[in-house]
Amino acid sequence: MAQFTRVSRSVGLITLQNPPVNALSAVARQGIVDAVKRALSDPKVKSVVICGQNGIFCGGADIKEFGTNITGPPLVPMIHAIEASNKPVVAAIEGSAFGGGLELALGCHYRVAHSKAKLGLTEVTLGLLPAAGGTQRLPRLIGVPAALNLITTGRHVTAAEALQLGIVDQVTDHNAVDEAVKFALSVAGKSLDARRISTYPCPCPSDVDALFEEVMQKVRQSARGAIAPIACVQAVRAAATLPYSQGMEREQELMATLFTSGQARALQYCFFAQRAVGRWSMPSGARWDTSKPRSIHKAAVIGLGTMGRGIAVALAQTGLSVVAVETQEKQFMEAKKMVSGMMERGAKRHGTAPPLDKITYSQNIQAVADVDLVIEAVFEDMALKEKVFQQLSTICKQGTFLCTNTSALDVDHLASQTRNPELVVGMHFFAPAHVMKLLEVVYGPRSSPQAVATAMQLGKKMGKVSVAVGNCRGFVGNRMLKPYLEQALFLLEEGATPELVDGALEEFGFALGVFKMSDLSGLDVGWKVRKGDGLVEPGLASGPSARIRQGRRYSPLGDLLCEQGRFGQKTGQGWYRYDKPGSRVPRYDPWLHSFLEEYRTQHGIVARRIDQQEVLERCLYALINEGFRILEDGIAAGPEDIDIIYVFGYSWPRHRGGPMFYASMVGLAKVLERLEHYHQAHPDVPYMQPCNLLRRLVASGSPPVHKWKEAIKKLRSQL
Ligand SMILES: CC(C)(COP(=O)(O)OP(=O)(O)OC[C@H]1O[C@@H](n2cnc3c(N)ncnc32)[C@H](O)[C@@H]1OP(=O)(O)O)[C@@H](O)C(=O)NCCC(=O)NCCSC(=O)CC(=O)CCCCCCCCCCCCC(=O)O
């Protein structure tokens, strides 16, 4: 809907009214078309202002309409009609002007923005391009390089940057609609010849070909297989090389391909999934909308190693007072320096002051007595964590929430060490904790809804995408990672190389293949866990039984590398070699290849040719199968939770929508068939056996991913 009123006698004010973000739904577009007609035909109206209600200009096209039969007036002619108007039209931009919202504003003759407004052509993040003239108008307005940057990344710019770039004409700290009305009064009657962006020539560097070649190369590299950024470059190239009308045709052509693509569906699924995970629920029936969080003003972090440092920084950057506790003198001194450095670098990037005074350091755990919430991040050692939780339970004031950053240990067992187990939850951050967006909030059977709500709210305040999950070994992310990692090792045993496996996964869209990622995280981390689980048997025994542990197939390859002191990047050698310890560029390592050959000989394995398809199927379907088990066990409430964890925590390519969405795109029947095939071929790998839930979903006709929650509920009720 759009409301038309006349203000200041001669200004037609058109207010978009489509809560919550004034998206351009069919009804909203019709409202604008009608209101513009009315303003233009009203002789008393000399100029027009377009604004949005409730302090937000417009969140763009209505994404919920995509994938449906779109009705109502199309955006392009609507925007052309505004641009062609002989009365000046001013966009009053408050809050956000994104996607089609900014394109609408670019069709206006002037733009006035509030200083807190954000603008962006964000379509690329949804697998699309700005197809309401955005790819043709923006380069004409601000030049090709700047437009390419905004359109291919979808990044938001502040009003100040928009002014600097020339996207807006005025920025105000006052009411933007009032200022726009004043502006509209001041330009009434003036010629609009120089204000119609579509008529501008596109300012273009002389060596267009070289520029676009370079940009295309960069975009291809960073796109990791996503097609929308490439189409964005092609559309901007059309703006730079063709007249406006032909450029528009090219824009529509490219959009038609993107609009129906699987990638666009995946990215739009992620958009809604990211918001859906905020509406968490627990098997007990507790929910986000009925559980009241408590405000946290002061928090503590116990253990200032890799994770504790990042968590302390993230808490301080949120504005909380933080008590940071570390018992080891050397770590304590080092952590103080590192934490300050991290805060200073962060502040420099954001042009703010580093919140150094927010953190107080202590080597004594008694210092946490008056905090509202504690996050424990000591070594991954149950006995140590038990002791810390016992201490915290006696030291902390009544009602303090006690959280653990454990990667995999039993949160409920830790809760049992305290007087108030209902106050205990997992807050599982990802490294580096002040950068990575994901937070798994782990509830045990005794965690109170308030504790979960508080951790979820704190995560949100910290700028994290928080997902509430149940308590099991490895929770969601790490539990699914285990079969993925193991399959990669089995593939090496059978004849693959780290280069082949990583190449297949990177081509799929992961930022790093599994072996490069392991080298980066440190091979010793998993080694310690396997030792703790009684899986590691030093020495290289030969014969098939050497590769069976606890009754199932096991690959000791990772253990053997660790025995050689090859811990990955930190030691300069792992699955790859590095120029020196700490170097980041992985290089082919002839030693590793001879080692693999020797290993196969010793174990009587004849190497076979393994192709990329087998790598993907075995690694990804093993992970997906575990995802189905997690859903079956009720550890994740729905596929969206798993997908968001993988997209934000494990660099799963967003344009593939997360593992569960990907499975639905591949087809559940196909995933089932391939898992059955691999389980038959490897009966000693129990997790390759297709999960019951997967079988039942296939039997019930493979419902689309958004119907799984409902289907799972139904299947559960039949049990
Ligand atoms: C706006 C925000 C910054 C607000 O953030 P915040 O306040 O934090 O609130 P949120 O929780 O994010 O959102 C609240 C609520 O609103 C929902 N929502 C948000 N935006 C939209 C939207 N645009 N559409 C629908 N719903 C929206 C959100 O989901 C929440 O609801 P919930 O999920 O129930 O919780 C922030 O929301 C934000 O960033 N939004 C997205 C902004 C964005 O990216 N916009 C771009 C949209 S795409 C676009 O505009 C494209 C175009 O305009 C292109 C033009 C033409 C397209 C026409 C189709 C032509 C097809 C041609 C091919 C034909 C094929 C053939 O030939 O057959």
Ligand SMILES: NC(=O)C1=CN([C@@H]2O[C@H](COP(=O)(O)OP(=O)(O)OC[C@H]3O[C@@H](n4cnc5c(N)ncnc54)[C@H](O)[C@@H]3O)[C@@H](O)[C@H]2O)C=CC1
């Ligand atoms: N490193 C990673 O990538 C991730 C680790 N985690 C988890 O986070 C926790 C911490 O891991 P890291 O930071 O990697 O370990 P780390 O080894 O880097 O740091 C642990 C720190 O805790 C300190 N410490 C030990 N006992 C203490 C005590 N009683 N009081 C105060 N400080 C104490 C140690 O001196 C050390 O500085 C573990 O549970 C781990 O599983 C979770 C996510 C990712």
